[in-house]
Amino acid sequence: MSDAGDFIDLSLQREGSWSRAEEAQSRLGGDLRFYGASVGAVRGTIRDAGRRYPGLLHDDITALSSELWAVPVFERRLAAVVLLQSNVPLLTNSDLTRIEGFVRQAHVRALVDPLAVDVIGPLLEGLDRPDMVRADSVLDRWVREPDVWLRRAALLSPLRPLRTGAGDWDRFVRHACTVLGESPATGRKRADGPEVREAISLVLDEMTKKRPELHFSVVDE
Incomplete structure (x- = not known):
């Protein structure tokens, strides 16, 4: 995994809680796993990653989004969405x-x-x-x-x-x-x-x- 991907994944795990994970699993269901991090924490993690790894270009952003998405954890996939959302002007x-x-x-x-x-x-x-x-x-x-x-x-x-x-x-x-x-x-x-x-x-x-x-x-x- 890339340094940025590691940073995001570990940050999301630190922000998680078992109670939120169980609630999300019950509410959303499906085959996803859950860390139990809040939506606000996911957005904050992507902001922190942007400051920690500045200057990411189109290929960096899209590769990182795929890296996050590849593991079926809800918060990772939501982080991939937020990453793309934050960098829409770079997308083609x-x-x-x-x-x-x-x-x-x-x-x-x-x-x-x-x-x-x-x-x-x-x-x-x-x-x-x-x-x-x-x-x-x-x-x-x-x-x-x-x-x-x-x-x-x-x-x-x-x-x-x-x-x-x-x-x-x-x-x-x-x-x-x-x-x-x-x-x-x-x-x-x-x-x-x-x-x-x-x-x-x-x-x-x-x-x-x-x-x-x-x-x-x-x-x-």
């Missing part, structure tokens, strides 16, 4: 491949949602036109994937810019219609159950409060 269109792998392995909202809202969405907003077109094709593929978490990530990705009056509302509507327009003939349940439909509702609820001029109706069969 090609990093969507790595992030897609993270989303496929995440399996819990507490990892998928910050990846979608705080990493994927801002990454897309920073792309130039040619890279944006390529990224759009990636997200168009995600909403047609059988993987429920990829579909959720694609739907939630525009939430942060949309809140601020920017963002691609038409992309969200297109993706929501793709998901909601499915029928049993596609071989999948329409919207793939609560995770995906919940993602659509989260965006629509936020837009009702922040940008009521935007309209999209969810029609049930």
Whole structure:
């Protein structure tokens, strides 16, 4: 493991507690292990790592995120998300491949949602036109994937810019219609159950409060 990876892992273990680990395991479930460190401690650890190892470039950041993610411990994976979130300006269109792998392995909202809202969405907003077109094709593929978490990530990705009056509302509507327009003939349940439909509702609820001029109706069969 790298020096930075060792520092982050040991710091997270020191911040952990058995009671928080048991509570998180009960609440989040899945196959992850837990150190029991708080979200604030994870964020603080990444800030400390940035001060301890300054000047990390794109390849350093992405390699470190993969190193942290590789061990199925919730706090390590959340630290990988926070690391990417803190360095979004360094990320490029090609990093969507790595992030897609993270989303496929995440399996819990507490990892998928910050990846979608705080990493994927801002990454897309920073792309130039040619890279944006390529990224759009990636997200168009995600909403047609059988993987429920990829579909959720694609739907939630525009939430942060949309809140601020920017963002691609038409992309969200297109993706929501793709998901909601499915029928049993596609071989999948329409919207793939609560995770995906919940993602659509989260965006629509936020837009009702922040940008009521935007309209999209969810029609049930």
